[in-house]
Amino acid sequence: MNIVASHRRQGPLAAIIRPRHASRYAPLTSWLLAFPLVATFATGFLYPLSKLVALSFANGAESYVRLLEDFLYVRVMTTTVATAAAVTVFCILLGYPVAFAMTRLRGKAALITAACVFIPLWTSVLIRSYAWIVLLQRNGLVNDFLQSAGLSDQPLKLLYTLGTVVMGMTHILLPFAILPIYATLRTLPPDFARAAANLGAGPFRTFFSITLPLSLPGLFAGAILCFVLALGFYITPALIGGPGSMLMATLIGQQTTVLLDWPFAAALSTVLLAVALLIVFLFRRALSLSKGFHSVH
Template sequence: MNIEPSSRRALVTVIRPRNASRYAPLTSWLLTLPLLATFAVGFLYPVSKLVALSFASGSESYLRLWGEPLYLSVLTTTAMTAAAVTVFCLVLGYPVAFAMTRFKGKAAIITAACVFVPLWTSVLIRSYAWIVLLQRNGIINDSLQGAGLTEQPLKLLYTQGAVILGMTHILLPFAILPIYATLRTLPPDFARAAANLGADRARTFMLITLPLSLPGVFAGGILCFVLALGFYITPALIGGPGSMLMATLIGQQTTVLLDWPFAAALSTILLTFTLIIVFLFRRALSLSKGFQSVH
């Protein structure tokens, strides 16, 4: 059956679905306009107002921030706490995500429930649960004294360790899910090919599975780190007055001292630090892909 070239082009145009690259520029902009408007109203405008408020009295708020060792210490403590929580989430979350890709049937359902159910529970409730566990007359101290391991109740609550423990528990699903999503996309043929070439399971994991899952690890790490930088409820409840993080300090400046320009300066510094960390994570991810392509 012979078809004229013009008819063939018309038939291909009818059959071939239209993709985004074929839309006119004006149509593309109109389609993205609601998203851009939401982003401008919900993010750019408040952030611009926040930055403008931080300069309400010139650079006095920023000079005060860099001039007082206490505020720099709080920023350092916040970054170190967020880094520790991120490391613990990745170390604990990777085996769980790896197991979720291997389990089937009831084991897979139970594991998925253990990951998703905490996400459906309020952060406030989970923080109070840790108070019940860690307080002087709590379950952990009672168990230790009942077993004869300690004579006096240990100070577990209102410590930096308790803050890291509670934040790790809350943010753990945010590390598991991206890693699980990446591991699910890895073809099983890679592992079988490595086994046929004589590699054992440990070598296959270190040379194939782990490098290919780095995008999920970086995604989970940046999620946990950014969320940990702005945590407020858990440090305030579990850490107490002795555990001062940036979010707690900003809340104190706005609700107790009513120093809005200085609170805005603190928020701007925290936002800038977060953007820098996101940029570095993206650079590290691009470098890891480059290393994989070389090998």
């Protein structure tokens, strides 16, 4: 009774700050807790983004008209989206078995597998890109092996191709596909697989009927991470890619550092952002229609 009376004497301010339930915060307290995140998001993303869009219209719609009229820029955008899609597909195809194995392995095997996933993730992207140069250059390890084994009479051109860019980006982004899928697979109760086996389902039917549908949220998260990161990848395409494998990030960097055409670079960045948001929305819509977000873990 004394506690209730003391709360009543604190006035209307206490009613605003004090939560109505032990598991909930009052509106003012919730806004105060969320304010640092909201302020960081507004100053670090929304404000620069608005300035970028405004800069792209510094000369009116001239930059966007130029982008659409010149086939070179359309081809670079198409190549960027296709490359990002290919990298995402390879990351999912290679990452899903690894994530699935990580949930089944125990002891030293699990530790070694986790180390193979995390150690490259902790290594600089620049170092991993240069590692591909060491492997694939004309006097690199791969060409030396092919010539010593009699499989090639002269060094092959393995660097500065679009295929090399896809391979290098897949290697770098692979952990971003493995970890979300692993986190989802780890939460799946093993009773589901046992129940399916008791009902006569084999391993393949159990996987495609139970495990794969329930792991779609993690697969979606990994695919989105890989796709968005691949759209804006700069270091790896710049180091191991050639003129025929130029991507949007490289083109934007060229416009800002070499040609100093900031409005056109802003227009390219805005279009790239719009394409990324559109594809992410379509991907999410398609997955939600397939009941991927309504899986019961």
